[in-house]
Amino acid sequence: MLNYLAKRILAMIPLMLGITLITFVVIRLAPGEPVEAMTALSPKITAETRQRLREFYGLDKPLHVQYVTWLKKVATFDFGRSFAPDHRPVTDKIRERIPVTLSLNIIALILEFGLAIPIGVFAATHRDTLYDKGITVFVFLGFAVPTFWLALLLMYFFGVKLGWLPISGLHSLGSEGYSRLSWFGDLLKHLILPVSVATFGSLAGLSRYMRSTMLEVIRQDYITTARAKGLAERTVIYRHALRNALLPVITLLGFSLPGLIGGSVIFETIFAIPGMGQLFYQGVMARDYPLVMGILVIGAFLTLVGNLLADVCYAVADPRIRQGRG
Amino acid sequence: MALRESWFYTVFWRRFRHNRLAIAGGIVVLLLFLLSFLAPYITTWEPGAIDAYHVLLSPSPDHWFGTDELGRDVFTRVVYGARISLKVGFVSVGIAVAIGTVLGLVSGFYGGVVDTVIMRFVDIMLCFPTFFLILAVIAFLEPDIWYIMAIIGLTGWMGVARLVRAEVLSLRERDFVLAARALGASDLRIIFRHILPNAASPVLVSATLGVAGAILTESALSFLGIGVQPPTPSWGNILTAGKDYVEFAWWLSLFPGLAILVTVLAYNLLGEGIRDALDPRLNR
């Protein structure tokens, strides 16, 4: 197992290099310069001032030099200082945003798996019935509705019309003074809408996958055997079929991350949640190169780690992997 | 080959026909094509006809879906928007399928170092939150419809590449390919004559779902203000224009919103239907 783990981690190194290279190339080849965005047109700023700013940010060096310098720093998780006028280290900026995005996505992920797996199994066992069709339409509706539109409708209905739920943000004003319990309750209330929107949107992929895996497993010989032995259908499905169908689903865990993180741009913007997606969008618009590059690298890195975790879980669950091909 | 074709028409169609949802999806997709081709005959308004003195009128016999914030007919814009949304869907998926197919073929057919390099590249691309990449590139270039389609395509080919590669690997050692090779067929001939046609079905499914995804991506970009630009109507930008008035000028968001929803749903049901009908494992 350790051997397997070590191999997997070693294999991540070239991937990490590739990630940094693609990030660097994509961002640096774009037209425009951050110095320009910073000074905009507002002042009577001289060419000399701009040159000073260029040097200040090291933009006057050739590209490959910039890449190597940057890569060395990235290796120590130092992404430099933001081009925004606050000049804060990018790592600080990301660090204060990442917990929000990650916890939101993890909650959404747990809900997604918690809902999609039973939905998929149910659809598979009720294949081609009205239930199956209804579920199919329902999960695809979640996928098909534009996130920001659904979010606005829910905000309007539950926030303004009914007044049940807070509309945006994470905390109510004055929540600092609440007891710990009501502070947490307040936070949960704020999370209901964004988490529901995120979960609803992601049900389709997983539940359909679960359904088809389940259908496939059900037709396997050993299931037929189990049935032939006269076991109750319930036992067959949940004891035998489900266990085997769940295995491949584990690998999906890691791959769900980039989609969720990417989608966070939209719902963090609409729900005014100060997460990484929002930060990225602002960074992109302001051409804050170090920030954008930092978030791209960290986002991809998180996915790598997610995949690693998923693979490790898979290996634990399925001994063939770690012994055989590991 | 003849055998395969007859299989297609009998088995595939027999299975597909029984899937009502997929049929419904297919019909919607066909209707959309009709709608976008016949747009000028369906509505008498012009999609760009501004009327600054009649903005945000509610639906009426004159304006079935009301008017927008510049007094343009929303029904007309939604109908013409179908053209753009379909264009975005098809062009970007076309790009993704082209890249994915070529890389998948090369990777699977030649194997070795080429395969390793391409597959590592796929792994790397799959690690990025795709929407972040799209956002960065579009914002740094400009929100031009061609850039949007290109970048959606350039970030969406990895699935296709993997599918095609897997298909190639399973076909490479099959009898008919080995036979062709023994008869001295060139690589290109083997690829085009024998492997591509067989790899087509999984790619078709993935493309159908990709169209739906591209339409959604465009609407998300529009929400951020960097989607298809005015005055060209896309469902995404009509919906975005309407988002500030959900309670008061509901018609401006409801109709494009429904258009996106129904279309994406239809493509998904259709894609699923094709997949099920093609899946040899799902014998009834």
Added chain:
Amino acid sequence: MSWRRFFCLVSLTFLVSCSSGSAPSVPPRRAAGPPAYGDALVVGSIGEPSTLIPVLASDSPSHEVAGWVYNGLVKYDKDLKLVGDLARSWDVSPDGLTITFHLRKGVKWHDGADFTSRDVLYTYRVTIDPRTPTAYAEDFKQVKKAEAPDPYTFRVFYDKPFAPALASWGMNILPAHLLEGKDITRSELARSPVGTGPYRFKEWVAGQKIVLESFHDYFEGRPYIDRYIYRIIPDSATMYLELKAGGIDMMGLSPVQFARQTDTPEFRARFAKYRYPSFTYTYLGYNLKNPLFADRRVRQAITSAISKDEIVHGVLLGLGQAAHGPYKPGTWAYNPNVKDFGYDPARARTLLAEAGWRGTGPDGILEKDGRRFSFTILTNQGNDQRIKTAQIIQRRLRTVGIEVKIRVLEWASFLTNFIDKRNFEAVILAWTIPQDPDIFDIWDSSKTGPKELNFISYSNPEVDRLLEEGRRTFDQEKRRRCYWRIQEILAWDQPYTFLYVPDALPAVSSRFRGIEPAPAGIMYDFIHWYVPKEEQLH
């Protein structure tokens, strides 16, 4: 609350407080209960400040928040007259070349230190320091020498008379005792500022809110409202829903929201709406280096083909006014006699024909020497009003045979790749209208260099002369004559088609009392707003 006398290209649509104006349309309602301390004002903002050291910031959210934390030496009062702020009074030498500021005594920084002339001197020095990445150095480069003869006196010397000199000292003064000898770009004051203003910094939760607390020792007295909370809500639709749900107390409304969505008894009972002209004007600017626009008649024709009334109606729903020049109607520098030609497509066609645009192609587009009359209007994304305006102009010009394409660009790349490189045909943009009418930087022919503000390359010797004359005298009557004449020339030359001056449309929760709209808007007097005890929420 804008102290800046610098020109700013405005990118966003609605700013809550930077603007100010005359005759407010909605009178304050419901006088009530005695003033009481307490409660909080929650303001919604699309953007988050970038830094709270104002000299380093060029975005409006930063200045909006920093404006409560810091003071300048002078400020504009409710009638837009310059009055003392940190300066108790000042003397200007008879030749206008020396200004001596007498500073207030007993003013405290929020950390308890005394405010002295050393702070002013430091602020001046750091602003002109070439190592400071600031946008605001130019005005202070006009200063020949600055000195602080004693802790409560500050004196500056100029080479030549400089009319905007006094106003430029509205710049926010920074605390020398916390910054001197340090690298200002790395200072933690950017995130937790220390000023002399009515509100002191409490906390900044990144991406969520900035909280300011009233400063009890403020030299003008303790503000009634205990806290000023700046909530960041990136989406305009969400912000409006938050306003309706009570999550924020104040925001700038869009014309549609103001005119159509909030005209209900329910909204009126909960919010007071205000309306006054903002200090910005939006224009269509032509690149005069482009042969297409070199001919004055062509520019006049385009202006004649555009109905400003239609734009004000369709884009602003009537909540604004047509602009005819670079000043705000009603201010002393504004020349009310100047009007341009008005909407007259027939005249536009005649002018175009005179300029040689006679032939038409099969698509009805004018041609001259085989060239079609087609050009692209650039504008920035994130401003709905401009994009709508561009679409209306596109439509109108089509009817006189001109093809217009629209390109909406991301702000930074717009400035870098198009404006700075003069790589554009026409643009829709907006300038702020500073209190001092000196518009040298935008119109003088010497300011056409790279990165300078006369990016349309306008050059008119008479305007150059008048601009110089206008900034080198302190006599308002003389200056008025200069600027009135400039407006006449601009109206004839049409280097810009001046489009509109939009109204600022803030809505404030009606529990806030003591709001007195004035030419300076509503925020100038924020320290005297209050919420009666029984209505306090927070």
